[in-house]
Amino acid sequence: MKSPRIFVPNDATAIACGADRVAHKLEKGLSARGVTADITRNGSRGLFWLEPLIEVETEKGRVGYGPVTPGDVEELLHAGLLHGGEHPLCVGLVDEIPYLKKQTRLTFARVGIIDPLSLTDYEAHGGYRGLKRALELGPAATVEEVVESGLRGRGGAGFPTGIKWRTVAAAEADQRYIVCNADEGDSGTFADRLIMEADPFCLIEGMTIAGFAVGATRGYVYSRSEYPLSFVVMEKAIEKARAAGLLGKNILGSGHDFDLEMRMGAGAYVCGEETALLESLEGKRGLVRAKPPLPAHKGLFQKPTVINNLVSLATVPVILDKGGSFYRDFGMGRSRGTMPIQLAGNIKYGGLFETAFGISLGELVNDIGGGTASGRPVRAVQAGGPLGAYMPVSQFDTPFDYEAFAAKDALIGHGGIVVFDDTVDMAHMARFAMEFCAHESCGKCTPCRIGSTRGVETLDKVVTGEKREQNLVLLRDLCHTMKLGSLCALGGFTPYPVLSALNHFPEDFGAAPSLPAAAE
């Protein structure tokens, strides 16, 4: 009899919820029964409320069980886990779970399905088709394919990726660099982490394509010390790719060289800003650079540099494989393709939901996410990380789209959505935004460095009722200065969470509750 294939996830979320202990228990249970089974440690499907989610390959497909605790394993084996047997923890065929079925997984197509470190698995699921097609097309046509796709920077700024590449390709230089911004510091986001831990070759392929397209031979992935596991998985994947001739000299006989290296940040949020990241890579303090010059002209070590968000780079393989127009046909307006939306915080079904742009915020939070984990009413969501606006339920009709969010003084950022129930104190969250900015400011520009600290003090006065009206005027003026006068998005966008909290939830700041009629 063919030994059954069992999957136990090993991404950080699954492990943080006990997946290693579950796998260990499973191994012991199987050997006690004299069963030889192939336990594959896949990445996570991104259905995090179900983690650890054991999957078993059956004739009908992969049957899932979750969330499994080590204590459940014996009972599951007894219930016939190996054959997809019935059990209260059984979630049926994983591919049929509505949360997964409703998604359009382009960038995350392989995530959770394959063994992250198996090149065989990767190639069996479409891996390296993108690079092969790029090599056929040649560098210039590869760049144009990315332009054609309409892909925009997934880190939050939304700058067209292809245009960036064109600029770097056209720049005169003896050395160009590809830098992956994997400094995913936004609370409520884990898309970069999931790619690194569940489909690392996808990022390697994307960066290799970028290198080929713009004529760069060296690349760096700048990740975070908060992602210890991602770093280890990526290093292993890079080694494997190198051994297989997919990194290094003369890749796939193309005559093109490309190699890459992992680098780790050290707990500085501001290094997610591209120029601070470059400074850090150079071995300096993570101080933001004034632009221009743009990194595309003078980036890492003053050389032309493509610096892209990890999700952007990981989307390149599918674009090259299926064509720019295939990707462009998803989405709405100027937001083309799909976005991995990350549902987090106080939410019942937290996880990764990749879908075409255009889905409404309310649909994401209520229909997909199932409302709050606490069961209490949703009061606010913060979209786009610590620099994103707090949006009230009255804005839930907003479609997920760069421009639609911008029109409401909000941003989609890196696609994180953090849900809060009605116990949240919005004045506290506004204060936290200023406090976080003060903690993380690189200190180069005054509005951010000093404004954030003054912001904390002023908010404290507002809340305690000390000259409330005057201090509110002062706070708005301060936010205005920070927004327009800061060198980068840290100081420039901190006003978004602060002002949105103040505008939508004035009652938390010591004002009389706003009348519903006056809300619109």
Place this chain on the structure above:
Amino acid sequence: MAVYEDWSTERAAQVIGELRHLEGATMPILHALQETFGFVPDPAVPLIAESLNLSRAEVYGVLTFYHDFRREPPGRHVVKLCAAEACQSMGGKALADYAEDKLGVAMGETSTDGAITLEPIYCLGLCACAPSALVDGQLVGRLDPQAIDEMADAFAAGKSFGDA
């Protein structure tokens, strides 16, 4: 719980020597020194400066810019509790208060007996299983007061959290 080597100039010079060829070697070197000794003591600064042909001030500037790098040894156990928004939405603040009380150490400090360091961390990317923590290098999600109790008991018994 991590076990570190005692500071030695020779060992530090060896660690630096292995990495100095890298482009922008300062950060990898600081990480490696901290991994070896648990922190980056002041005598490391001139060693790095000399090796990389930088001024001491430049190296000092880098060392002190990043939140991760320590200039003092950490406690035998290091608990980093996520303090970012997603964990706050799931009661992270109350849990942090509970941890301070239960572990007997204030946030951002090391207990006087050198047993425990308690620190905030800004986002482990475990935002869909909040609140989360990094305990002696191990990721922990769906944290609750009971887990903090187990942590305190394990530390008191000289074990790591999660050891059976």
